[in-house]
Amino acid sequence: xxxxxxxxxxxxxxxxxxxxxxxxxxxxxxxxxxxxxxxxxxxxxxxxxxxxxxxxxxxxxxxxxxxxxxxxxxxxxxxxxxxxxxxxxxxxxxxxxxxxxxxxxxxxxxxxxxxxxxxxxxxxxxxxxxxxxxxxxxxxxxxxxxxxxxxxxxxxxxxxxxxxxxxxxxxxxxxxxxxxxxxxxxxxxxxxxxx
Amino acid sequence: xxxxxxxxxxxxxxxxxxxxxxxxxxxxxxxxxxxxxxxxxxxxxxxxxxxxxxxxxxxxxxxxxxxxxxxxxxxxxxxxxxxxxxxxxxxxxxxxxxxxxxxxxxxxxxxxxxxxxxxxx
Numbered sequence: 001x002x003x004x005x006x007x008x009x010x011x012x013x014x015x016x017x018x019x020x021x022x023x024x025x026x027x028x029x030x031x032x033x034x035x036x037x038x039x040x041x042x043x044x045x046x047x048x049x050x051x052x053x054x055x056x057x058x059x060x061x062x063x064x065x066x067x068x069x070x071x072x073x074x075x076x077x078x079x080x081x082x083x084x085x086x087x088x089x090x091x092x093x094x095x096x097x098x099x100x101x102x103x104x105x106x107x108x109x110x111x112x113x114x115x116x117x118x119x120x121x122x123x124x125x126x127x128x129x130x131x132x133x134x135x136x137x138x139x140x141x142x143x144x145x146x147x148x149x150x151x152x153x154x155x156x157x158x159x160x161x162x163x164x165x166x167x168x169x170x171x172x173x174x175x176x177x178x179x180x181x182x183x184x185x186x187x188x189x190x191x192x193x194x195x
Numbered sequence: 196x197x198x199x200x201x202x203x204x205x206x207x208x209x210x211x212x213x214x215x216x217x218x219x220x221x222x223x224x225x226x227x228x229x230x231x232x233x234x235x236x237x238x239x240x241x242x243x244x245x246x247x248x249x250x251x252x253x254x255x256x257x258x259x260x261x262x263x264x265x266x267x268x269x270x271x272x273x274x275x276x277x278x279x280x281x282x283x284x285x286x287x288x289x290x291x292x293x294x295x296x297x298x299x300x301x302x303x304x305x306x307x308x309x310x311x312x313x314x315x316x
Contacts, residue, residue, distance in 0.1 A: 041244030
């Protein structure tokens, strides 16, 4: 049974602000444990070794304590994820003796941004564009996207229904989602150019 | 059909660790599973974390690992706090030594003038 967070009333942002105000590491002692399980999973995904993953989480914690002291971080979750990922890649690179590219956050536009950037587009219009874009996806992606987002099926159910592997289902959903966004962004860029 | 727009959302919603553990051990209903998976599809960190956690041979050990890591972190932070305190006391200690030296020097100076100004009998 996981221990519940005794300081749940504090958001991550509040804890960070408190830390920046008085410099007491105790605030980080409340914030960082919230991410132990997630970080353990992230490190395990990249390192594929239980002991190394545990060590890695410990190192990420220490790195976070040192780095947060040096500069201000606004979005803790995204930041700690990048720290963990880059730390894992560094470890892999050290092991393999090969160069690896640092991962940068890829920003994908959200519904609000797609609407904000173009006030002429109503939600209904966006919806009709989405349905249209959905038709342009390949069959696998379209099928998985419909089952997942419209029929609200779990990954396992989609696996059973379609016969794809779990990895394929996840990848069809991810790629389908990305392609839909790209199609909508392109359409929007095209309109902005014509204006 | 309006659920289509959910595809565009990049959720930053958090999931509590207990729910994640229940998901990993297959204790959730289909509806709850879908909710967790929707967060995974929206949030790369969550997705990576679940994929990584599923690779642990013994899921039951996860609790113990998390506990161990949190204890190590707490110990480190406690030590840091003590070091900070010791540093503070160290600074205070230095100030008192400095004040004591000044007081002793002043007393010596006063004694010198007193002795010098006492007329010989």
